[in-house]
Amino acid sequence: MSSFGTVESYKDQIEHTREKMLQAAGKLGLNHPQVLFFSQELDKLHTGLLARMSKDRQVG
Numbered sequence: 001m002s003s004f005g006t007v008e009s010y011k012d013q014i015e016h017t018r019e020k021m022l023q024a025a026g027k028l029g030l031n032h033p034q035v036l037f038f039s040q041e042l043d044k045l046h047t048g049l050l051a052r053m054s055k056d057r058q059v060g
Helices: 007-028 033-059
Strands: none
Touching: 007 033
8 A cells, every 4th residue: 555645545545456356256256366455454544543543533
């Protein structure tokens, strides 16, 4: 996972990854390793987003 600076950039990356996951699931099936990879990436992005939002609340 890359490091992102803003909440909006996390949201954009989440949406992009979600679309890739849905396309892969439609073509390959839900249990395909590529779909599971995208799911794990989404988990990482969500965790990063929550951490960023928590940091923003502490600062502001």
